[in-house]
Amino acid sequence: ETDLEKIASVIQTHCVDMKARILVPCFALDRTPEMYMIIRDVMKQNGWDIPILIDSPLAIKQFMVYAKDNPELIEEVENSRTRLCVDWNESIQYHKASGPMIIISSSGMLTAGRVLPYLPHILSDSRNCILFCGYSTEGTLAWDIKKGQKKTLKIGGKKVPNCATIVSLNSFSSHMQHNELLEYYSNIQCNKIYLVHGQQKEKVKFAQE
Numbered sequence: 001e002t003d004l005e006k007i008a009s010v011i012q013t014h015c016v017d018m019k020a021r022i023l024v025p026c027f028a029l030d031r032t033p034e035m036y037m038i039i040r041d042v043m044k045q046n047g048w049d050i051p052i053l054i055d056s057p058l059a060i061k062q063f064m065v066y067a068k069d070n071p072e073l074i075e076e077v078e079n080s081r082t083r084l085c086v087d088w089n090e091s092i093q094y095h096k097a098s099g100p101m102i103i104i105s106s107s108g109m110l111t112a113g114r115v116l117p118y119l120p121h122i123l124s125d126s127r128n129c130i131l132f133c134g135y136s137t138e139g140t141l142a143w144d145i146k147k148g149q150k151k152t153l154k155i156g157g158k159k160v161p162n163c164a165t166i167v168s169l170n171s172f173s174s175h176m177q178h179n180e181l182l183e184y185y186s187n188i189q190c191n192k193i194y195l196v197h198g199q200q201k202e203k204v205k206f207a208q209e
Contacts, residue, residue: 015100020127028059110141
């Protein structure tokens, strides 16, 4: 409920009031259609029809797979100002676009993908917002942006001012939590387990457990 309130507040502030843009770095599999429908529901509840751009060839392919079993996805696209962007030349036109818009693009941790070319334009304008909806591991660009400790960030070899509003949603992570992981690994028969994701300090502690 708190995150739904955050989404509504962010849209109201940045798209409705400031006529600016919101960038949602989003994992392609499962998370993109989920976030899209949540954002559409919030907008309908508030009487908004702000343009939404889904810019990720992989996310769109998987979006269409989900749509076979969830036709409401296509209904929302057809009955709203939603654009599914696959073509790279079209994507370029949106990088510097002005006016209110919500851009959903991958990857979620800002390690690669269509989301990266948007960052210099979104980050450098204090009217804009980046809305994170998943976990970001230490050492990724998403981690650095969330922490907000750097006034400038190096993106594509160029320094970019870190000026945009940063908002993180805390309830959308699909990762198992501590106790679930312990229970899961306790039931696996194997010689060795490698801990890959996560912060080093926490991984060492968890390995001991």
